[in-house]
Amino acid sequence: MKTVFEEIIDKLGTKKVSTNPIDLYPYSRDWSPMEHDKDYLPEAVCIPSTTKEVSIILEIAQKWKIPVVAWGGGTGMGGSNLAIRGGIVIATNSMSNIIEIDKDNMTVTVQAGATIQSINEALEPLGLWFPHDPESKPTSTIGAALMCDSNGTFGIKYGSMVNYVLNATVVIPGGEVIRVGQRKAATTSSGYKLLWLMISSEGTLGVMTELTLRIFPLPKKREIMLWVAPSINDATKALYAIQASGLCIESAHINDKHRLNYYTHTYREKTGKTADIPKGYNTLLALSVAGDDDVLEFSKRKISTVLCSNNCIPLENEDIVKGWWDSKHTLSWEKNKWSSSQKKEKFGSADVSVPVGRLQDMYDAFIKYTKAYDLPKVGTAIYNIGPHISPSISFAVFVDDHDKEKVANFFKYVEDMSKTAVLLGGTMSSYIGDGTRLRHLTPFEHGKSLKMMWKIKKLFDPDNILNPGKIFPENIEELSYEDLEKKGRHDER
């Protein structure tokens, strides 16, 4: 009798399936902090080229009831793509074709494994742009960006994945292929929004193989401006004042001093100095505007007027401005920021979101818990995933991954930060997803509604073969509505 893997090899061929541990170890970790020698080894990895091939894998996996985990660029930070129960990894980065660029309707249709950068490389010669812009764009795939609902640099103007995605092809357990969404229309009032259900589902409902996305005209020119404000609240007020003025900014980021230092990697490389900011000004407000020369000129002047009357002063050192933007968008550096900064310790982050009026409270918690758990600060980066001011926050630290206690402390830090965010009226994840790290806290975040989520999950995937061990706690099957009500955030009872 053939094994499950032999059955898949029969259909896909030996060049697209491997069970050799040598080929499996590269798929055994994501970018989550974990002990340096930890790994989660799948039993097989497949590199399908088409939706049909993914369908074949899911049909056979369903028959054998073996776990299937979809893999994008492998840069996730929450364990979402780890094969914690073994099984098959489907490496979607083997499906990376740009299927159609529809200039008339301003859409692009791609395979789910296309990297975000590759989409823009195809669009740029046509004067077009897909503005979702995480720093991992050379590697992170569009399917994974949607499945984890990642954030990006230009969110304040263009929004997040939910604002871009129009249509998707999804393979569900058993191999059935479904289309979700509204084809190329911008909106729909018809039926349940199954497309939206896929967003941040972390591959627990289906494996996405194709997406249609909205695209935009590529701006002719861009101006980057760095300003500093006394506090986070001052920076937020200044941002509101800019919006009230009617200006259209394309990116707005708030950083603390630690993160400014981290982001100005190329400035440090060039000058050997830390990008310092004037005394009494603790917060960076980084803005960009894009468009024609006259619009940029007016925007810059108007922004200057508004910010000067809102307790902000400009940071005019061009090397600092360039260094910050190198890190945020252009990714042009002599020595790669990621490898340069993680020679000894690992980057890790709590990715909470809170209502804009509670940002300072959340920042105070960051200071408190980094001190309590003795974690060096990378710093705070507040993205706005808009439209409008809508924080998605990276409270990042360094973790010594050779020290089990330090790694354990990191997870305690994430737990305390996550609970604080929920208690402040926010959410514990805003761009990473629950993955393995927060699954024990999802009852606290969602209360009774987690039961409904589990019912939906079982409807798609009755045998729980798709990315098992993510989002839901281990004992989800036994938890009643009453149990979840008790575990949920206090004021929701």
Next chain:
Amino acid sequence: MMKGSRHIDEFIDDVYTCVRSRCGFCFKTCPVFLVKGFETYTSRGKSMIIKAYLEGKIQLSQDLADRFAHCTGCGFCTSNCDVDRPEIFNAFRRDLVDAGFTIKRHNELCDAIKNHNTPYTEDELPLPQKYKNKINTSSSLIYYAGCTSRLRERDILYAMMEILDEFAFLEEPICCGSVLYRTGNKTAAIEQALKLADFLKPYIYLVTACAGCYINLKNIYPLLGININPTVYHSTQYVSKLLEEGSLHLAKIGTGIKVTYHDPCHLGRHGKIYDEPRDILKKMGFTIVEMPHNREKSLCCGGGGGLKSAFDETATKIAGIRATEAYNTKASLLVTTCPFCERNLADGAKINNVPITVVDLTKLVAQAILNPMKL
């Protein structure tokens, strides 16, 4: 093998830096990944494999040797990283070779070099008399042609001999040992380098048209602790020097002709020579249209690191991708500056039915000197 005696031990911190960073910026134009599809073949994937080995989870094996031989050493991964990737993998290959896990075809090449001073087994053709007349053993300049030009790509050999007025020339090919070093045979590479260094002692200048020989003599020999007497020039540097001095004049043979230029990895990313070949093309009147991947972000032809010799199918598939990129620029010619790139790109274009002509720049320069009306 005991810990501490392994070549890879020198790079343990670098391996774990990659495991921590996981940026994957090394994927994009990793030539082997483009063709094979598994992360195993990327630099990030290889770090994960070495990690598993360092932690005792996998052992050195023939399969590992096979995976690590699937690397052209193009250095694209390092251009996006703070860690010197090819050197890590060279060290690991040395551990594999020391443990007896080798690639048959690489062994044959190494044996051929040890026994005959060249990886190729065919006899060298005699030089035409007009070139013999240019050889002067007491010249301060030696033209070091490299094995591929001498035995396989004779057009490049003759073209260089047209460009140079007078030069010394080794009576027989003596391989620089690049392939030995890049396939994990460091000891043999040192022995070969010492042999060649001895022959090069009398000369002040050395010029070669092979990007692989150039970077081996220029960068790898010092790493092996070997200093050679002559200053090393790639042919593009030497031609640029002659043009600057006014001792060489090139006809405008390229007027109205669009060409695209493929940066050989050893000349570009490893040697940082990007402008000289482009300037020479412009001086001959050619219009250069760049491929999307150019200069430090150039896509490898697939020919290096022993990949072509051991895994020709993979190498020519990679070359097909690069030739297609060149074809899409609508250029008439795909110009390069390395006999290995020229051969593999031409093979890749042919096998993958990409209608573009591949030519080494040296031949165009010779053409501009010899017969300016011919193009």
